[in-house]
Amino acid sequence: MFETNLLLAAVGSDSLIFACAMIGALGLGAQWLAWRLQAPAIVLMALAGLAAGPLWQVIWGEPLLDPSATFGDLLRPIVSLSVAVILFEGGLILKFENLRDAGAAVRRMVFFGGPLAWFLGSLAAHYAAGLDWASAIVFAGVMVVTGPTVIMPLMRQSKLSGRPAQFLKWEGIVNDPVGALFAVAAYEIIRVASQGESTLGAGIWILIAAGIGTLLGIAFGFAMSRAFREGWTPEYLKAPLIFASIILCYALAEEVEHETGLVAVTAYGMTLANSRLADLSELRKFKEDIAVLLVSGVFVILTADLTPSIIKSALNINTLMFLIVMLFVVRPLSVWIATAGTLSRKEALLLGWIAPRGIVAVAVSGLFGTLLVDLSREGRFYFSGADQIVPLAFAMVFTTVVLHGFTIGPLARRLGLARSEKPGVLLVGANSWSIEFAKALKASKIDVIMADSNYRRLRPAREAGLDTFLGEVLSEDAEIKLDHSRFATVIALSTNDSHNALVCNQFAPEVGRHRVFQLSLSEGDDVDEKSVGSSARGRTLIRRGRTYDGLVRDQYRGWTFSRTRLTDKYTLEQYLAERPKGDIVAEIRPDGSLVLVGPSREARGGEGATIISFAPEQQPVRQTQTDTAASDNASTDTPISD
Known part of the structure; x- marks a missing residue:
């Protein structure tokens, strides 16, 4: 008991060093435990944050880790920069030739199914989850994302093969930045409208700002690839230079318009991915290491920052209805309508069910949830559902990872879409x-x-x-x-x-x-x-x-x-x-x-x-x-x- 009081005293003093140590230990510890148990890392990281935050608060009266109190005004910039690096990672995976390889079904799912899922998801978030329209539209944009970090383990587990495997894989890769861009566009329109400015003018300015951010990211990508090809930078500086340039690109785009930095770093990553650099694999390795640290930290921070009251308010019939509608209505309809004529009946049935959400979905949801809460405090409008975005995102992650993880194998075998021969x-x-x-x-x-x-x-x-x-x-x-x-x-x-x-x-x-x-x-x-x-x-x-x-x-x-x-x-x-x-x-x-x-x-x-x-x-x-x-x-x- 004496040791516990000392620990709580250390936390109560808002020790920044202690908080950083706890975040690193919990995040990487969860990653290691997931590796040992062959369990979804995303679930264990979320549990680690919940244990140190709201659960500890329920037991001891105050959280072991309280990011809002510890970091104060620095919390949002920390999360924003982390999300920027994560989106850069997503852009670095996306090669245009991959989109050609993905086939007609994936292209139609991205260009037609994505906006359709965004629209249907907005209706579900508003009418089923009870979010206000602004929060619902932003949140639904993020929920379009199905990342490869959760798709790939499910495919290995189920022995899924052929077109369904290719569809899920490439959809996850392409949708990583797309869903985030949906959320950026929706948030910017809402932000300008909440400040009393013209929505039409805001939309035009957002398009201009997004274009400027995209051009800035492309410029950074071309400049960096040229510097590497010409040998203007030594080998040992290449990876650190990439990391520093991501932050600079994000900061410059933010000066043009808030949150266009996310567009800029995504364009930066995509430009580098398509530059055919010979040493890009080494840069990817460095980026993977940094991304693991940031992803672990973001997950622990977002879950630890939840309060028991927010979690309790999210555990209701509205959340259950939202999950049911997203799983059994929004996803199947989006797939079936968008891919009509390109998939067989069995393939459409399987792909309409499998859509696990992952790292990018939670990280970006956490960022925009925080931004909407800030707008509620300083703008003319109150967004009643902003504080529910993060709990709903985690509910989607837990539900889809568990349900889809346990059902993809039996369903694929029942439909005859799994590999029948021995590996x-x-x-x-x-x-x-x-x-x-x-x-x-x-x-x-x-x-x-x-x-x-x-x-x-x-x-x-x-x-x-x-x-x-x-x-x-x-x-x-x-x-x-x-x-x-x-x-x-x-x-x-x-x-x-x-x-x-x-x-x-x-x-x-x-x-x-x-x-x-x-x-x-x-x-x-x-x-x-x-x-x-x-x-x-x-x-x-x-x-x-x-x-x-x-x-x-x-x-x-x-x-x-x-x-x-x-x-x-x-x-x-x-x-x-x-x-x-x-x-x-x-x-x-x-x-x-x-x-x-x-x-x-x-x-x-x-x-x-x-x-x-x-x-x-x-x-x-x-x-x-x-x-x-x-x-x-x-x-x-x-x-x-x-």
Whole structure:
């Protein structure tokens, strides 16, 4: 109790340092816990803020974290700048070629379905949730957003494939900035009208200001891309320069008109995304790190700033009616009307249901909710629903993430839109040995994706008819473009052992650590002391001491891959006796499951099992007999070669 009183005393003194430490600890702690539990991070971050704010206030009489009291007038600028960086991130993802790739259904959903959802959502927010018209219109604009941060995990979980997967993915990417721009336009008209100015004149000025903001963002994008191409900035300054320029671009646009800074930074990000900069992936990595910090902070601040009275007022029949109308009327009608003739009946049914809201929706809702509250205090109008925007946004997030997360898989399977075949293998690192291994897996009817960041190294794989992915699998680009539902096993076979370890650690939480593999680093039995620790590596493929260099060396000596099907007469023991040399790489069990051989994972054999081995070509190979009696005692040993 004494410790609690000390803690409350520290908070009561409005300690800015303590508040910042709490926000960082709660936000990143929630992100880490979400990673460990494979749970939606957005939900855990919101729970962390609620626990430190209104819940703590109910228990102890005052909140552990009170952002409004701690930050005062700085709170809105902090949230505004954070949202600006988040929207810049959304713009940095949006390439115009992606919109072309998205197909007619997504384009129609963005250009026609988006405004329709905004209109219907405004009606729902006003008549169902009880918001005043101004708050309803602003809030509905934000609710158009369905971000990729929540869509991608749901797609992996449900094994959704084909057009529905592409639709959800690209809709989320494109809608990130679109919904925010809807809210910006609505807020600006409302702000000017609340100050007694002409609405028509305000609309014209808003269009002019938005145009100026867009041009400013484009100018920043062209200037930055030119500076990077010409080598005017050193490498170590590029990422910090981007971050500083985002703030400068936002600040300059704000001087023209309030909240046009959001338009400017979105245009800035889109300009950079379409500039084809060679080192844009490195900038994205820095941007991801900053965005994680800001997103975590914004979520904790917004939820901790809620009061028990606001939450209590939001837990009513109006909120329930609003959620029902948004889920079962607004979203289905928007999809069905906008995409009529481009989707099948089953696809339209699934896509009309799935629309989880995410990070951008809550962050932007929090910003405009605060702005409308400020207008109520200083303008001629009182916006009765402004303080309900944030609770309603969190209600939408919780409801859609939970409901859609639990139903997308069963519904996709019921409609026949999920992948029916077993997920295959992602092979990372294209080289002569890995390509031959991939060909052996494909010949055994195992789905294989060969990934590499080098176009030339992937050429033999493409010529062999293998599915390929060009890009760095550790990047955010791969998170969006790589079809994660197609594989449940990851094998890192690049020539860089540390990169292989990073790949295994990246995918271990998704597919399970028992399904990530890499080759041994040292040709001895012990791992090199200078290598990545064994706890941070994938499981060893083949056996300890079997390195990439040794495999390629044997390949040049004439070793090849072969597939051998075992029978009740031709057993694994006979197979091994005939092959004193060579390595068993994988075994395909009679049920079609793939088992990669390694330390403590030996081939089990049995009738109907297929052994994939890498062995000298000159060893005796049992040929399949044409007569029935002989075939009962023979294997079907098939070498894999060019």
